[in-house]
Amino acid sequence: MDVGKDLVAASATPLVLAILAEGESYGYAIIKRVAELSGGHLQWTDGMLYPVLHRLERQGYVAAKWSASENARRRKYYRITKEGRAHLAAQRQQWKAVDGTLRGIWMKACTI
Amino acid sequence: MTTFAERPLEELIGQWREYLRRRQAVHGSDVEELEGHLRDQLTALTEAGLTADEAFLVAVKRMGSLDALSREFALAHSERLWKQLVMGPEAERPAETRSTEVFVVLSLAIAAALAVKVPALFGLRFDTGDEAFYLRNASLFVFPLLTVYFVWKRELSLASSLWLALPFVAAAVFANVFPFPRGTRGCCTSHTEVLSILHLPIALWLAVGFAYVRERWFAKPGRMHFVRFSGELAIYYVLIALGGGVLTAFTVMMFQAIDLKPDWFIGNWLIPCGAAGAVIIASWLVEAKQSVIENMAPVLTRLFTPLFTLLLLAFLATMAWTGNPINVKREVLIGFDLLLVLVVGLVLYAASARDPEAPPDLFDALQLLLVASALVVDLVALAAIAERISEFGFTPNRVAALGENLILLVNLAWSAWLYARFLRHRCSFAVLEAWQVAYLPVYAVWAALVVVVFPPLFGYR
Numbered sequence: 001m002d003v004g005k006d007l008v009a010a011s012a013t014p015l016v017l018a019i020l021a022e023g024e025s026y027g028y029a030i031i032k033r034v035a036e037l038s039g040g041h042l043q044w045t046d047g048m049l050y051p052v053l054h055r056l057e058r059q060g061y062v063a064a065k066w067s068a069s070e071n072a073r074r075r076k077y078y079r080i081t082k083e084g085r086a087h088l089a090a091q092r093q094q095w096k097a098v099d100g101t102l103r104g105i106w107m108k109a110c111t112i
Numbered sequence: 113m114t115t116f117a118e119r120p121l122e123e124l125i126g127q128w129r130e131y132l133r134r135r136q137a138v139h140g141s142d143v144e145e146l147e148g149h150l151r152d153q154l155t156a157l158t159e160a161g162l163t164a165d166e167a168f169l170v171a172v173k174r175m176g177s178l179d180a181l182s183r184e185f186a187l188a189h190s191e192r193l194w195k196q197l198v199m200g201p202e203a204e205r206p207a208e209t210r211s212t213e214v215f216v217v218l219s220l221a222i223a224a225a226l227a228v229k230v231p232a233l234f235g236l237r238f239d240t241g242d243e244a245f246y247l248r249n250a251s252l253f254v255f256p257l258l259t260v261y262f263v264w265k266r267e268l269s270l271a272s273s274l275w276l277a278l279p280f281v282a283a284a285v286f287a288n289v290f291p292f293p294r295g296t297r298g299c300c301t302s303h304t305e306v307l308s309i310l311h312l313p314i315a316l317w318l319a320v321g322f323a324y325v326r327e328r329w330f331a332k333p334g335r336m337h338f339v340r341f342s343g344e345l346a347i348y349y350v351l352i353a354l355g356g357g358v359l360t361a362f363t364v365m366m367f368q369a370i371d372l373k374p375d376w377f378i379g380n381w382l383i384p385c386g387a388a389g390a391v392i393i394a395s396w397l398v399e400a401k402q403s404v405i406e407n408m409a410p411v412l413t414r415l416f417t418p419l420f421t422l423l424l425l426a427f428l429a430t431m432a433w434t435g436n437p438i439n440v441k442r443e444v445l446i447g448f449d450l451l452l453v454l455v456v457g458l459v460l461y462a463a464s465a466r467d468p469e470a471p472p473d474l475f476d477a478l479q480l481l482l483v484a485s486a487l488v489v490d491l492v493a494l495a496a497i498a499e500r501i502s503e504f505g506f507t508p509n510r511v512a513a514l515g516e517n518l519i520l521l522v523n524l525a526w527s528a529w530l531y532a533r534f535l536r537h538r539c540s541f542a543v544l545e546a547w548q549v550a551y552l553p554v555y556a557v558w559a560a561l562v563v564v565v566f567p568p569l570f571g572y573r
Contacts, residue, residue, distance in 0.1 A: 026148075027145065027148070027149045028148070028149045028152035028153065031149075045174065045175070045176035045180070046149060046153065046174045046175045046176065047146060047149075047175040047176040047180075047181040047184075048176055048180075048181070048184055050142065050145060050146060050149075050185070051181075051184035051185050051187065051188040052188075054142075054185075054188045054189065055188045058188070058189075066141075069148070071151075071155075073148055073151070074144065074148070075145075075148050076141075076145045076148075
């Protein structure tokens with residue numbers, strides 16, 4: 001089962017912020033973490049992550065810096081900012097509300 | 113270290129990187145970031161047992177289509193497409209060459225600005241009587257430096273580009289050896305001198321063109337590129353001049369507010385130096401932007417071709433209706449020459465942007481109508497001018513105007529013929545384009561003739 005495109009797009013921001021809340025990371029590692037967390041259900045087109053990261057950077061939710069990686073190439077590392085954490089908390093509330101609503105109706109459907 | 117077996121992969125990555133770089137919305141550092149991702153992915157995939165090219169295919173596929181990617185980048189950075197207009201396409205070349213180029217361009221622009229002031233060191237003042245000297249040599253202050261820029265930019269060897277200096281040396285000689293009579297106020301009173309002033313830049317522009325297209329002069333696309341460059345340069349130059357006008361106005365306003373008159377500075381420094389430097393800057397902008405924005409000249413051509421066609425037809429109809437003859441004065445002669453120049457320009461720039469493979473469409477028919485009506489208008493004007501010449505004899509101005517008229521007439525007549533054939537599917541558009549491009553040197557040769565032959569021929573009148 002693959003998650004639909006709209007849902008993938010909508011969940012991108014909270015997911016990226018949540019992963020960065022675990023600690024500083026970079027694009028490829030974030031993609032890997034997403035695959036790991038979703039058990040492969042959330043299929044991202046790899047490249048699309050970067051516009052999302054750049055948008056978050058511009059909004060001030062993440063900060064980025066270039067530093068050397070283990071393979072001698074430069075790599076851009078992202079970390080979550082204070083505003084990012086606040087935004088993540090807000091997003092979390094919203095997703096909880098959505099999740100709760102759906103859960104409520106589906107649980108009922110199951111019990112009938 | 114890249115071993116032999118890995119090289120194809122490096123080439124593949126290089127190719128992919130090049131494709132990505134061409135996207136306007138994706139900047140150099142983004143490319144680097146994405147490439148890093150691709151490489152991480154490749155490492156992981158090869159470690160999982162895929163061969164290098166299998167891994168490459170999978171990694172690129174996972175990265176997503178470049179179109180979709182650059183669209184997303186454009187959405188995330190909507191200002192980038194605009195910033196490109198000012199900042200230069202950083203994705204195309206490494207930062208090092210870019211800053212070197214900025215340095216070279218600025219140096220040349222400053223050199224051009226200062227070149228204008230060099231004669232002043234030898235007592236030739238711009239504001240007191242030596243205007244004629246400055247006007248005769250106007251193009252010589254700038255064009256050689258512009259040529260130097262292209263020699264540098266195209267990485268021509270110094271030895272092979274030395275002959276490019278020849279036209280400029282010759283021009284300097286012919287602009288200054290002739291004993292033109294001095295008027296009372298030092299300004300040009302001699303007709304042949306004015307003609308020389310007007311024609312020298314046209315002749316020398318060909319020399320700049322040689323440097324611009326390098327050895328590709330004899331290949332058609334080379335010259336067409338130069339035509340495009342010239343059109344864009346004119347547009348950029350006008351834009352810069354408008355900005356310069358605003359700067360000048362504010363200079364005057366602000367210094368007058370504190371009771372100082374900055375006229376000497378504006379007249380002697382700001383305008384002449386700015387005008388010279390702006391040519392170099394504008395050329396650099398056109399060079400840097402050619403891949404970034406849609407060329408303006410063809411757009412203007414599309415816009416004005418119908419309007420000028422309408423004007424010419426309305427003029428012919430009115431003349432036929434009222435029976436008013438053309439009142440031949442000097443301005444009229446020049447005016448009709450300029451009309452033909454304009455029509456040739458419209459044809460040329462329409463051709464420059466047209467896909468030669470495309471079948472004839474309505475716009476081509478409109479072009480033919482434009483050319484045909486211009487021909488009719490010009491023939492009417494020519495008849496009137498010929499009458500006047502047979503009555504009052506030849507003067508340098510009349511001969512020059514007549515010669516130009518004939519040159520343009522030949523071009524347009526043949527263009528009309530080719531357009532007609534093209535519209536009836538008898539020949540391809542490429543033939544017409546080739547004709548326009550092949551004709552270009554004729555203008556320069558005629559201009560050179562006017563500069564070199566006319567003054568002695570007409571006794572420096």
